Each structure stands twice: as C-alpha cells, then as structure tokens.
Amino acid sequence: MKYIILFTLVITTNIYGKSTVMPNPFLEPLVEGRLNDQSEWVQLSVTGDHMYGARRIEKPVIVELSPLTKIEDVEFKLSTGVINRGPYMSMLNASLVSGDRKYSFPATASEFIASYSKDTMEIQFKLQDVCGELRCDFEKGEYVYLYIDYKGVRDIAPIYEWDHMIGAYYLFRYK
DSSP states (O other): OHHHHHHHHHHHHHHHOOEEEEESSSSSOOEEEESSTTSOOEEOOEESOOTTTTOSTTSOEEEEEOTTSOGGGOEEEEEEEEEEOSSSOEEEEEEEEETTEEEEEOOSBOOEEOTTEEEEEEEEEESHHHHHHHOOOTTTOEEEEEEEESSOOOSOEEOOOOTTEEOEEEEEEEO
C-alpha cells in the first residue's frame, strides 16, 4: 500500500508540478517595442498558431518587423502569464535559441514570481548584445525562449533546462 501511494504521488508531481510561461493575453499576445528610452511603447502585430501557449518551437508567437527597422536596436516588452509551482522565488528570463542550444542573455527589466503562485508578468530586453556574440539572421528569423529560473541572468551563457519548467517561444523576423 505504501508503494502505491508513493508511486501515485511521484506520478502526480511529474504530471501537474510543472512551472510554465505562456503568452498573455492567450489569443493575442502583447508584444511592444521602442527604439530608445524617450520613445513611447508601440504595440507590434503578432501572428502564428500559438493557441497552446507557444510551448513548442513549431508553434511560436511570430513577431514580424519591417526590414527598415534594425531589430537589434529595438527594445522589446513582452507580457506573459507565469505559473511557478516550485518552492523557490523565480525570475522571468530570456534566451536566444541557436541550433539545439539556448543561450541566456540579460534582460533590461524583468520580474520575480513567488513560489507556488500564478501571475501576469512583463519582461523587457534588447537583442543587440546577444546577436553581436551569436550572429543573428532576422531574414530567416531568430527564436527567443522565455523561461523562469531561480536566478537572474547577467551574462550570455547556455542555459540548463529543467524537466519541470516549460517556457514560451517567440520568433522575431523581418516581413
């Protein structure tokens, strides 16, 4: 009987104990951009088949900008829904997908989410530094993966992916 209870507890924890990041609002994710600190935030149009939280790279939220705008110079602000089912206070972070690896990079503004909580959060970032190091190609598109971790990111480095953390994919490219 003890083994059945233990097995049920382990299975339940693995199925339901996942922390997730999802676009917000769910049907029309809010992505904004600005060119500098003095500029106003402008809502950007998004497309894609992201109905189930953009949790797979095949179904990202697609952010398309004019080729006349240099994406590396734009500061982006994304609204997300976050559920932290872990025992630690975590922080919303961003990473750039390059090949089969994800590289974290510093956000210009992010938020903390308390342990065992659910909230709507925002993250702001520029792609200038990470693209300078990893060589971005916005003609094909670059994937940004949002995830939560118990620490904030201060440098460009590969991330360790936990099985119980599910992030959201955004594809940034020129029209």
